[in-house]
Amino acid sequence: MRPFQVARGGYVAQADAMERRLIRGLALDVMQMLGYTQEDFASHADEDEAEVLAAYESEFEPGVPASPFTDEAVHRLLPDMSDDPLLAGDLRDLTQHSIAQQKAENLDTFVSALEAATVWTDGEKRLEATVWVPNEEARAAATALNDIRLVLATRLGITDEADELAAQERASVYLGPDGLTITSTDELMVVAYTMVTWWQDSLLRAIRNKELRG
Numbered sequence: 001m002r003p004f005q006v007a008r009g010g011y012v013a014q015a016d017a018m019e020r021r022l023i024r025g026l027a028l029d030v031m032q033m034l035g036y037t038q039e040d041f042a043s044h045a046d047e048d049e050a051e052v053l054a055a056y057e058s059e060f061e062p063g064v065p066a067s068p069f070t071d072e073a074v075h076r077l078l079p080d081m082s083d084d085p086l087l088a089g090d091l092r093d094l095t096q097h098s099i100a101q102q103k104a105e106n107l108d109t110f111v112s113a114l115e116a117a118t119v120w121t122d123g124e125k126r127l128e129a130t131v132w133v134p135n136e137e138a139r140a141a142a143t144a145l146n147d148i149r150l151v152l153a154t155r156l157g158i159t160d161e162a163d164e165l166a167a168q169e170r171a172s173v174y175l176g177p178d179g180l181t182i183t184s185t186d187e188l189m190v191v192a193y194t195m196v197t198w199w200q201d202s203l204l205r206a207i208r209n210k211e212l213r214g
Contacts, residue, residue, distance in 0.1 A: 001195060003202030006210045010134040011203060015117070020129065022192060023199075024114045026148045027107045033074050033151070036104035038111065073154040077103060077147055103147055109137050110144040138207050145200035152193040156186075168194055 002014035015023075031037060078096055110133075117129035133141045153159075158167055171194035173180050174187060182188050 001199065004133070004199070004206045005202075006206050006213075007132075010132060011138055011206050011210075012133075013131045013199065013202065015114075015129060015131055017119075017129070019195065020114045020117060020131070023148070023196065024111055026152070026192060026196070027111045027114075027144060030077070030148055030151050031104045031107045031111075033071070034077065034100040034104045034107075036101070036108075038108060041105060041108045073151045076150050076154050103143070106140040106144040107147065110141045113137070113141060133203070135210075138203065142200055142203050142207065145196055145203065149193065149196045149200060152189055152196065156189055156193060158193070164197075171195075 001016070001019045004011045004013040028038065078099060113131055113133050117131045119129040156163075156167060158164055167190050170187075171191045174182055174191050175194070182191060
């Protein structure tokens with residue numbers, strides 16, 4: 001995986017097939033937690049790709065709509081807007097659907113970018129693919145990556161900078177060509193969290209750099 005960089009009309013990054021499938025699967029999981037699927041946005045209704053993260057997906061109870069009052073991860077995606085319980089409940093009734101829909105749309109937009117990645121080869125060897133995010137979709141993509149990161153952070157119990165650094169240290173032994181083999185769901189989540197955090201940060205830096213150039 002390579003960071004997002006400024007390009008004419010948008011931003012580009014590279015990721016291999018497994019990295020793209022991993023992040024795509026996570027994005028679809030978060031969409032499901034919010035009560036949506038790709039079919040709701042009519043973007044890729046005829047796709048039937050095997051899921052990569054079967055063990056991980058059990059964390060989300062597939063097919064069972066998550067409630068923000070019972071699932072801490074969803075509550076982190078859709079936090080209360082007031083410290084007053086009654087007012088928070090009223091605001092949630094008014095805004096929860098529209099906020100969840102917007103987040104799901106952001107995730108669907110980024111999934112589309114991953115699925116449309118252009119694969120380049122060296123002879124017969126398939127190498128990394130270029131992921132293209134146009135200017136008008138950059139903020140949606142960054143928000144989608146952040147929502148994936150928030151869900152992973154909740155599942156891993158990451159609440160502060162110390163937890164973040166500890167997760168990065170744990171993940172480091174599995175990354176790179178000489179990394180250890182991932183053998184558990186927890187190991188997969190900590191690696192995914194580190195990857196998604198790093199990729200989101202690179203996209204935000206690229207957006208800021210382009211804005212500074214005016």
